Amino acid sequence: MAERFDMVDVIRIKRDGGRLDDGRIDWVIDAYTRGVVGDEQMAALNMAIFLRGMDRAEIARWTRAMIDSxxxxxxESLSRPTADKHSTGGVGDKITLPLAPLVAAYGVAVPQLSGRGLGHTGGTLDKLEAIPGWRAEVSNTRLMEILEDPxxxxxxxxxxxAPADKKIYALRDITSTVDCIPLIASSIMSKKIAEGTGSLVLDVKVGSGAxxxxxxxxxxxARTMVDLGRDAGVDTVALLTDMSVPLGRKIGNALEVAESVEVLAGGGPADVVELTCALAREMLAAAGVEDPDVEAALADGRAMDRWREMIRAQGGDPDAPLPVARHTHEVRAERDGTVTRLDALALGVGSWRLGAGRARKGDPVQAGAGIEIHAGLGERVTAGQRLLTLHTDEPDRVDRALESVTPGIEVGDGPAPERRVILDRIA
Known part of the structure; x- marks a missing residue:
């Protein structure tokens, strides 16, 4: 692409509250991807967007330019329709694991291209890598084979x-421009649209752990991402879901795999089952499956069969014992009462400090580290009863984890605040 624009001029337009036309957006993304525009100039433009925003047409063009990078x-060559799901991330958010095989049990292909965790939010690939032999890397040819069966x-x-997104995201991470709706929405949707799925369901989390x-x-x-998807021809809906409390009773890689298997066996925590089934119904509806009894597919083993086949297809052994941390520490109630607080961020940070997460890309994670929750929000407990079990391979991590965890769980006299897992649906 010819160098038709001046980056200083582009930055000034947005800095002064103007809108960027299609030509300038296309040029900026292409020039930055090729290294013609430097990090310092793109950082300045990101900050201008952070402060001044973008309209719907600008965000759509920015997203398209990143896809085209x-x-x-x-x-289209598959014999079955495709549906995908993306979560904005949270604590104990293991939903992808039971969801993908549940949807596949109805003949809908689920190409779930996932990532690794950073900070207090867990990564789907890190969780699955706790399964002995399982491999995250799959060639395009093998990907298509697995999508046909299982x-x-x-x-x-x-x-x-979307290589432009990878470069821009790394820059946003170090310039305090991550939490900007136009940049978040275009980052997520450029990758999801480039993946080529026929329909997309977004799980947009809100609350302390989100x-x-x-x-x-x-x-x-959520509204911005749904609009971007639909503008690009992808059938897109979003569920707004609660992340003030961790999802389920287990936080951490192997622990969350174990809980996902419980759900696939027809059990598991009610909130995980509720959200898994709600997202499955949305994905199946978008793929043309009418009135599926998804709870039955969990109860009768159909989803479990697909899970076992999926794990084997990627080199994993679904029957192998999961890693167990070498050290545990219990947190017990100091009094009788009701669990009135179970803060997602506090427990997420605690799990991270125990070794379940990473501070920088490339850091190793402990497969067995994390937190088990024995008393959920609103449950009655007695003095001395177990509230939490902390798991880690390194006992010297426990004190730092407790600094985060202890204020995050409270036992009181009053009732716990009401919790709705699904807050809204945006289409």
């Missing part, structure tokens, strides 16, 4: 998808 995938795959995204703490902001993000 790399490869795109197509699933019909679901959870794997690492290829480096060729990226978005404020419900109005989370709703705006």
């Amino acid at each position: 790399g490869e795109t995938m197509s699933f 019909g679901c795959v959870i794997c690492a995204a290829g480096t060729g998808l 990226f978005m703490k404020d419900e109005d902001q989370a709703r705006e993000l």
